[in-house]
Amino acid sequence: MMAIVNSSKQLALQNRKELFYNVFATLNRLEIDASPVNYELMYEIVSGNNPELREKFSRLSKPICEEELDALARVYLPHHFGKSIHDQSANRLQSELTTLKESLMSGQNSLSNYTSMLGQATGKISSADPRDMNTIQSQLQAIRQMTEVQHSASTQILERVSDQMSAVAAIVSDVEAFERTKFTHLLTNLANRRGFNKKLAELYGGETYPDGVSLLLCNLLALDAFEAKELIKVKEAILERLGFAVTRAVQATDFSAWLERPQIGILVWTTAEAEIQKMADQLRKSCLAAFDSRQGKMPAIIARFGCSTTYDGGTASELVGQAEKALQTATETACDKVVFFSAGGAGGARKDWMLYRR
Structure with missing residues (x-):
């Protein structure tokens, strides 16, 4: 051995x-x-x-x-360009925050001036002869005018601040969107292989055993027919529909990725074979529906499934390797059902986590 x-x-x-x-x-x-x-x-x-x-x-x-x-x-390979994207975003953010600071300072100065002039007008009213209505009315008119000017200035400042806050939010959104592209397959909108590896690292990176999780791999043999140059646009359209179909077929708590070959990888938070088989059946139907065969030009669609669980896979590489072996068996034997990896007589019994930690 x-x-x-x-x-x-x-x-x-x-x-x-x-x-x-x-x-x-x-x-x-x-x-x-x-x-x-x-x-x-x-x-x-x-x-x-x-x-x-x-x-x-x-x-x-x-x-x-x-x-x-x-x-x-x-x-x-968007991860290679992360530094320039973040540098640009940092410069934009600094510019917007500087402008925001200037707007807030302008608002503070405007409010200070208004408060000062209001105090002066109020003082003149207090010191005026109560019978001198002309002076009192003149100061009241000045107060009304100052208040209108301040209201207009405050409205403009609030609008500028709101625009700048929107600009800051847009910058943050751009950075978050860029971060997502690192781990997303663009056509299917599922996680890519890099995102899949990241999820596996998170799964096995904790202090506790990743209990009760299964990896279901799906191989769509029909996609090989779309590698020709003249069918690239057709393939892109099919990939978009497949991504949507996979998203609908899996639970929100599960994790799905487009791995190119095998095409689909799903981390399922259950080890119940009946539930996994049910998901595979639904996934097969959804994938079939993504191919428009009404014109009779589409090839026959064949889906094969292999599965392994964290009870058998003590490391991420073991989990993936065992699922790939099961998938290979399903492909070679033309099995329409999910082939579940079995650790040679162990019956899928749980391994001691600490023995297999890396």
Whole structure:
């Protein structure tokens, strides 16, 4: 058993080295600067992790210019541009807050002047002869005029402050939206693989065992037919509908992601096989409905499901690996039902968490 494990590790290491060399060789052949952004972009293309990115990259004219690479990277690798986005937002925020401070200072000065002039007019009324109605009326008129001017000034200041607060809220919203794009698949609006990995890290990163959670993987074999260039727009439309279908099929408390291959990963907060099978059936129906086959041009849709639970997966990598093994079994045996990973006679019995913590 140890020899098999070591052999698997050596093979995985060799594959990573070959991929590493292939990425740099491709960058060199295409005369693309091997920057960290370009390396990760090419890694996603060469590894096959992102067929959508690979398709768009293949359509770029040769020689490939840096502007086109930058445009692709901003869409598919937004985390590399976080610093510039946050710097820009910080500058905008500083400008808006400076203007807001000036508006508030202007309002304070205006109120101070009004208070001073009101005090002077009130003093003149108090010291005037009660029988001198002309002086009293003149001061009362001055007070009315000062009050109207102050009211108008206060209204303008409130409007400016409101506009600046809206601008600050918009900046915050832009930053939050950018942060979401790091972990969101743009077409399906589900979490992307980076978001999926983040969720797994949160799940296994706590002090308590991640009890009673299942990972359901779904492989949609029909999507392979849409890799052709002429069908890219059709595929994008289907992906949008699939994302909506997946969102409707899962519970609000569950977590769904678009992983490219296998396409769908769902973290379900239950280990009851009947409930998971029910979700898979609903997901299959929803995915079928996302393909418009009324014109008879769509290929037959095949969905395969594999599942593992945190009782069998003591680490995130184990959980994913076991679900992938179950999915592979479902695909190879053409099984329409969910294939549940079984730890060889253990019957899915819970492992001691502390034995498997990394």
